[in-house]
Amino acid sequence: GLRRELMPRHLAVIMDGNRRWARMRGLPVVSGYEAGARAFRRIVELCCNWGIRVLTVFAFSSENWFRPKVETDFLMGLFERGLRDELRHLMRAGVRISIIGDISKLLKPLQVLLADAMDTTINNSRLHLIIAVNYSGQNDVVQACQKLAVKVKDGLIEPEEINESLVERELETNCTDFPHPDLLIRTSGELRISNFLLWQLAYTELYFADSLWPDFGEDEFLEALCSFQRRQRRYGGQNS
């Protein structure tokens, strides 16, 4: 059985396999995205119930823009409708929402809604939900380098002072007390990181589930956590 003291503090999830889920059922792609949104709401509840502190989800990658416009338009609409419907519930449930990624490319109403959700929930402490929208792990590192370069140029720091903690402070995930995911779950059988969090995953336990994201429910969630609790995390330490 699961031991509460061995729960991951920070869980990261790549919610993959929504279109395949729809196609297997002879449904339109948008039904897959809607089923994925239901699975997303479910895992937020599960993280609250199981005392996970931070949940980072890959909701839309910068590469996803290359999908048909009808799909990207639908996804953006889904994010907006979902957030409008859920914001009060998340607020009452004590969920804090942060957004990572370049949201300047999104339509203004969605940008306003995301900023409002971050402001409204900033003092919540039950679960910190970080939603990666138009996020690129490589761009996250690039923008951190740019901010450090400015500090060097402005004479605030010397190049030799730059170390891991200075870089981490500039990453977009510096918004949380637990910036390093303890466990990453990717569904649908794909064995890739797909330019999600990169620096932050240095010592993260990776778990790949064959189930498609819409089918990832409580049983699959608990199986992933049991797998995590069975692992011996060495952080590159003792050789055994």
Ligand SMILES: CC(C)CCOP(=O)(O)OP(=O)(O)O
């Ligand atoms: C936008 C993203 C969360 C959707 C993930 O599912 P997907 O569209 O990649 O589905 P497929 O891998 O089945 O094409």
Ligand SMILES: [Mg+2]
């Ligand atoms: Mg996919």
